[in-house]
Amino acid sequence: MRIGVFGGSFDPIHSAHLEIAEQAIGELHLDKLIIMVAGTSPNKPNAEAAPAEMRLKMAGIAAKDIPGLEVCDWEIVRGGMNYTAETLDALETAYPGSEFYLIIGSDKVPGLKGWYRYEDIVSRAKIAVVLREGSDRTGLKEEAGDLLFLSVSARGISATEIRQRLFSGLPVTGMVPQGVEDFIYEQGFYFPQGIREIQSRLRAALTPDRYSHVCRVMEQAADYAERFGVDPEKARLAALLHDCAKCMDKKEQFALSGESEYIPAILHAPAGAVIARTDYGIEDPEVLQAIRLHCTGDEGMSDLDMLIFLADMTEHGRDFPSVNAIRDAVWQSLEHGMLVALVYEDRYLREKNAAIHPAAGRAIQYFKRKESAL
Ligand SMILES: [Fe+2]
Ligand SMILES: [Fe+2]
Structure with missing residues (x-):
């Protein structure tokens, strides 16, 4: 041989x-x-x-x-x-x-x-x-x-550079095979201590599939943060915590959410912003807002808000119809990505006869106005 x-x-x-x-x-x-x-x-x-x-x-x-x-x-x-x-x-x-x-x-x-x-x-x-x-x-x-x-x-490509990029929240897309990237994000060994501590708590609070999704959202958020010049550390933190309340009891989510109407699918977003502050000690209002808006969107969203909303919808494990149309739209701009994503979601909810949150309605009108002003 x-x-x-x-x-x-x-x-x-x-x-x-x-x-x-x-x-x-x-x-x-x-x-x-x-x-x-x-x-x-x-x-x-x-x-x-x-x-x-x-x-x-x-x-x-x-x-x-x-x-x-x-x-x-x-x-x-x-x-x-x-x-x-x-x-x-x-x-x-x-x-x-x-x-x-x-x-x-x-x-x-x-x-x-x-x-x-x-x-x-x-x-x-x-x-x-x-x-x-x-x-x-x-x-x-x-x-x-x-x-x-x-x-x-x-x-x-050097391993040192890859470790440094991961430590600072920068993407390593294409620098390592996808399976290795997923493993690195899930295990967290190249991340700062604070991130690793949150990761170990989330591993206990979420189902394994939900935890893997959260890690893929971090990967996608890093990629978008670099592409659109958004603070990579805020993007990483918001992506990591965006679903922190997802696996809690729905009634508990509702109580925390401050919502007046019971729309089960979106409650974990406002509830998550509360849990991120009280249980995980996150004080940054921009990060908390991005977590709060990740299901519905709203008018006047910041770049970070849009980035988390879109990273959640387009992480590489997603395969619903239209996901590629949304990914393509994000290449144009965050705003255009939002419009295509919101229109898709609106149609999907209407087909299912499901409740549409007022913030989602405001968001769709807001991004339509933005697009027609161009
Ligand atoms: Fe979510
Ligand atoms: Fe999510």
Whole structure:
């Protein structure tokens, strides 16, 4: 068998890693490529980095989509310092008679000769180098002799940048596979402590499906916040808490809502704004208003209000008819997205003979006036 080994901390695994993996499998004609997820290095403790077990799970989620890709937990299980030579020892025992290819970044080449048991490594594995953009292979050959080169040049995505973006509420759409993004948002390990605390309380207050929906709304809200220049941290907080009262008893929701008419489907929005303040300690009136208006909308909505309303309706798990028409409308503007979404909702409620909240009626008229004023 021809086996590639691609090691790293994968914190998190991202699209550039996967591009390298696919290219390596094709160009080196590998039967399999093993993603070797490194254990936590005792010399580089990093409070913000994900635990080994989470890095392993993310790699597993990503690998499912690529034939030939496998994830190995050997370095993590073994613990302590991991040396490539020892990893190769273990792989030779597991796959006797195989040909091994070690995939490394060109930035690792200058230090290669200093690796523990270097001669042993190069006598047992061929080294395949991924060129970083702008690096030149002639200098590399002189430094480390017999090298293979992969014709991918690692795209400008770095795990550090991904972690920083997630910490600040910026989107990572397309930088990691969708399944990995969902996992990161649900687990929250790259988010600030305050967000993680709310997440753990919501996990107890909501059903698992509702909690997953809330996390997808956070993803969509991050994306819209960047697209429309809305404060990403407010967007994240409002998205996270928008359905915080959804799984409470309807009568309790009604009592909290301050509504005079009992319209069950929308009560959790005004009730949620109350719970967000009293139970989760959120004082920001803009965030509370976005939670309150996320079902009905209203006239004079702020960008944040519209963003949460639309992120809730268009998160990637939604598949009702017209959802794509609403997504397309949001590309034009938040206001246009609102109009298309409200018209859809109004028609849907009328068809079901369901009650329409007065705020929804005001909202639809408001966005119609705005559109005709253009
Ligand atoms: Fe809701
Ligand atoms: Fe929702």
